[in-house]
Amino acid sequence: MKIKAIALNTFREAIRDRVLYLLLFFALASLLFSRLLALLTVGDRVKIVTDVGLAAISLFGALMAILMGTGLVFKEIDKKTIYTLLSKPIHRHQFLLGKYFGLVLTLFVMLFLMTVIFFVIYFLHALKIEWSMLIALFYIFLELCLITAVALFFSCFSTPILSSIFSLAFYLIGHLSWGLETLFKKMSPGIGKVTARILYTFLPDLENFNFKTEIVHHLPIPPQILFFSTIYGISYTVFVLFLAVLVFRKRDFI
Amino acid sequence: MATALRIDNLHKSFKTGFLLQKKTILKGISLHVDQGEIFGYLGPNGAGKTTTIKCVMGLIFPEDGDIKLFDLPHLSLKAKERVGFLPENPYFYDYLTASEFLRFYSQLFVIPELEKEKRIEDILQLVDMKKARNLQLRKFSRGMLQRIGLAQALLNNPDIVILDEPLGGLDPLGRKEIRDILVRLREEGKTVFLSSHILQDIEMICDRVAIIVNGEIVNQGYLQELISERILFTEIIISGLGKSDLEELGESLSTPGGKILLKIHDEKKINSVFRLIQDRGGKIHSLTPRTETLEDLFVGMVKKK
Ligand SMILES: Nc1ncnc2c1ncn2[C@@H]1O[C@H](COP(=O)(O)OP(=O)(O)O)[C@@H](O)[C@H]1O
Ligand SMILES: [Mg+2]
Numbered sequence: 001m002k003i004k005a006i007a008l009n010t011f012r013e014a015i016r017d018r019v020l021y022l023l024l025f026f027a028l029a030s031l032l033f034s035r036l037l038a039l040l041t042v043g044d045r046v047k048i049v050t051d052v053g054l055a056a057i058s059l060f061g062a063l064m065a066i067l068m069g070t071g072l073v074f075k076e077i078d079k080k081t082i083y084t085l086l087s088k089p090i091h092r093h094q095f096l097l098g099k100y101f102g103l104v105l106t107l108f109v110m111l112f113l114m115t116v117i118f119f120v121i122y123f124l125h126a127l128k129i130e131w132s133m134l135i136a137l138f139y140i141f142l143e144l145c146l147i148t149a150v151a152l153f154f155s156c157f158s159t160p161i162l163s164s165i166f167s168l169a170f171y172l173i174g175h176l177s178w179g180l181e182t183l184f185k186k187m188s189p190g191i192g193k194v195t196a197r198i199l200y201t202f203l204p205d206l207e208n209f210n211f212k213t214e215i216v217h218h219l220p221i222p223p224q225i226l227f228f229s230t231i232y233g234i235s236y237t238v239f240v241l242f243l244a245v246l247v248f249r250k251r252d253f254i
Numbered sequence: 255m256a257t258a259l260r261i262d263n264l265h266k267s268f269k270t271g272f273l274l275q276k277k278t279i280l281k282g283i284s285l286h287v288d289q290g291e292i293f294g295y296l297g298p299n300g301a302g303k304t305t306t307i308k309c310v311m312g313l314i315f316p317e318d319g320d321i322k323l324f325d326l327p328h329l330s331l332k333a334k335e336r337v338g339f340l341p342e343n344p345y346f347y348d349y350l351t352a353s354e355f356l357r358f359y360s361q362l363f364v365i366p367e368l369e370k371e372k373r374i375e376d377i378l379q380l381v382d383m384k385k386a387r388n389l390q391l392r393k394f395s396r397g398m399l400q401r402i403g404l405a406q407a408l409l410n411n412p413d414i415v416i417l418d419e420p421l422g423g424l425d426p427l428g429r430k431e432i433r434d435i436l437v438r439l440r441e442e443g444k445t446v447f448l449s450s451h452i453l454q455d456i457e458m459i460c461d462r463v464a465i466i467v468n469g470e471i472v473n474q475g476y477l478q479e480l481i482s483e484r485i486l487f488t489e490i491i492i493s494g495l496g497k498s499d500l501e502e503l504g505e506s507l508s509t510p511g512g513k514i515l516l517k518i519h520d521e522k523k524i525n526s527v528f529r530l531i532q533d534r535g536g537k538i539h540s541l542t543p544r545t546e547t548l549e550d551l552f553v554g555m556v557k558k559k
Contacts, residue, residue: 005361009347016349083341084406087311088362089334252314254268 002090003098010102014068020110023064027114030056035121046126047216050133053118054212057111058140062171064110065144068103069151070163082253093245100152100241107144111137135221136211142233143209147171149237153244156251174206181205208232257325258414258445259287259310264319266305279305280316281469287447287462289413292440294460295449298556302469303449304342307418311339323414335363338407342418344399348392352383352402355391356409363410377405380435397428404435414445421455433459453549465555472555480551485543488524490516494536503527513539 014020034052038045073096076082086095115137123129150170154163177200184196208229214221264283267276279302287293297303308314310321312329326333346355356374365373378384381401386394394402400420407415420436421429436446437459450456456463457477464474473480492500493513500506503526504518518524531538 002362005358009350009358013347013349079345080341080343081345081347083308083311083313084339084344084346084359084403085362086313087334087337087339088359089331089364089410090362091331250315253308254314 003094003101006085006090006095006098007100007102007105010072010099011105014072014103014106015109017068017071019067019071020064020106023060023067024110024113027056027060028117030060031114031118031121035125038125046122049122049125050130050216051212053122054133054136054140054215057114057118057137058143058210058212061107061111061114061140061144062147065103065107065147066151066164066167066171068106069148070155070160070167072103073099073152073155074160074163077253086253092249096152096156096245096248097241100149103148103152104145107148108141111141111144130215132218133215135226136215139209139211139229139233142230143206146204146206146233146237146240149240149244153240153247156244156247170204171206174204175210177203177205178207204236205232256289257286258289258323259285259293259416259447260320260322260325261285261306261310262320262322264306264309264316264321266302266309266314266316279469280309280319283319283466283469283471285464285471285474287414287445289445290440290443291461292436292446292448292459294456294463295447295466296453296456296463296552297449297451297466299451301451301466303451303466304418306466307339307341307416307449310416311337335410336413338410338412338415340400340403340407340415340417340420342422344403346391346399346402346406349390351388351390352378352394352405353387355402356405359406360409365410373409373411377408380408380438381405382431396423397425400424400428400432404432408439412444414447415439417446417448419450420448421450421452429455453547453552457547465552467555472558473551481546485521485545486550487517487519487544488521489540489542489544490518490524490527491539491541492516492527492531492536493539495531495534499530499534500527503530 031053034049034056037052038048041048076085076099082095086092119129122133147167147170151163151167154166158166180196180200180203184193184200187193187196211221213219262284264280265278266280267278269275270277283302283306285295295303295306305314309316309319310323310328312334321328323333324336347358350358353374356377357370360370360374378387381404383398383401383405386398386402391399391402400423404417404420407417415436417436420432424432433455436448439446448456448460460477462474462476463480465472491509491513493511495514497506497508497514500514500516503523504516504520506517507515509515516527518527528538530536
């Protein structure tokens with residue numbers, strides 16, 4: 001109940017942020033651009049629209065998650081609205097979770113808007129709707145939930161700019177770390193292999209949420225992979241939120 | 255009488271600067287506030303008032319010491335349900351209107367749904383903000399923010415209200431209005447704890463005070479007891495005498511209109527002054543014994559430090 005009140009207020013605050021609309025604008029521009037690109041190329045135009053469209057939604061969604069996630073808690077501390085809020089009978093973790101769910105709600109709405117536009121553009125092109133794309137979009141949403149948690153975690157102890165850089169690094173590493181997996185599988189046993197393996201275990205692998213290729217090329221996705229990605233996303237998010245609460249609980253607000 | 259707030263041996267330091275040097279701000283603060291009184295927490299700027307209050311509200315964690323609200327641990331939700339807090343220079347979500355803001359905060363308490371709207375109405379009435387209810391907080395003046403801040407502190411009908419410099423930055427009329435509200439809260443049986451560096455504010459409404467200087471409590475008690483009734487000096491305004499006649503009796507000062515202001519520190523000399531005036535045919539315009547004020551006490555304490 002208290003978490004819900006804070007979440008709704010966070011949502012109300014977030015949807016007034018101009019940065020959000022700037023990113024939304026760029027996302028829509030990219031979607032339109034994908035159509036233009038498709039018209040100019042030979043080959044499978046529908047694939048290009050799908051590919052560029054999903055990539056744009058994923059990228060701009062992540063940027064929204066990072067900028068909102070790192071900004072909103074900091075603002076609350078910076079403007080000292082947190083003083084009265086935390087003096088109310090709420091636990092600090094309730095405040096943090098309220099912020100988190102408010103952000104997730106905001107991202108859900110933004111993702112929904114982008115999806116609607118994307119489907120319209122896709123329909124104009126293919127004259128049909130490919131519902132299987134909702135699977136890819138669902139996993140993009142899971143990824144955004146994780147990135148929001150990471151952004152929130154960093155903003156619990158550093159400034160928005162630093163937190164944004166850290167979160168962006170998390171995003172990039174997360175999309176490149178699968179290389180490590182390939183690497184350690186090819187390496188001969190030894191110290192190097194163990195290191196690569198340990199690194200891979202702890203570094204995020206955001207490619208687990210990437211089903212663009214499968215959707216674009218109509219490849220079958222085994223259900224156990226979908227199941228694994230869901231569990232991976234939820235447990236990673238819960239873990240990061242838990243760390244954020246640990247840091248936030250002991251923090252001085254000065 | 256039951257204790258509303260008890261602070262025992264509170265220590266807090268901050269790490270400052272590039273080298274993170276430790277700077278001790280609170281050096282063992284102890285005080286207790288009885289239920290139903292207005293308690294003044296008095297001290298010059300930078301003494302540690304805000305730091306103490308932040309510890310009480312659980313915004314920062316002291317290194318040492320114990321804080322109890324109504325004999326409950328101060329961080330327990332049960333204790334927080336009974337507290338209202340107004341920070342120094344309050345600032346609130348500027349995109350909300352006054353009533354949206356109060357509605358949001360009311361959801362953080364256990365208040366029956368049906369009662370919420372009525373509670374908000376009553377409080378808007380109490381702080382005289384009914385006209386501004388649909389105005390966004392960004393358009394609020396300093397005084398209006400202070401009043402809406404007081405409103406959010408009173409939403410849960412708290413047993414103790416903790417206010418950090420509630421009269422700061424207000425004009426005399428605004429100050430009087432807030433003071434009146436605080437006195438009304440005491441009449442309702444609530445406990446009020448307020449900090450201030452302005453003596454007049456505290457002197458006018460407080461039952462008891464604690465004086466903090468440089469992170470230490472230097473004095474604490476009932477106002478009447480802290481300020482002795484001892485007469486410091488007597489001021490007499492006289493005319494018809496020359497300044498030179500009065501030299502031995504005390505400090506004299508010429509005032510406009512040919513009068514002389516005589517400041518006598520030794521009570522025994524007052525009679526000699528009377529005699530002198532009778533002999534010379536002078537005139538007494540006024541005689542004022544000056545007792546110690548909170549200001550004297552305060553200045554004395556700060557000087558001693
Ligand atoms: N975050 C901080 N870091 C370092 N020093 C601080 C911090 N906050 C306050 N101080 C210092 O602590 C002292 C007490 O501050 P404060 O409690 O705000 O005083 P008051 O409210 O009585 O004016 C001041 O000397 C101030 O400079
Ligand atoms: Mg202060």
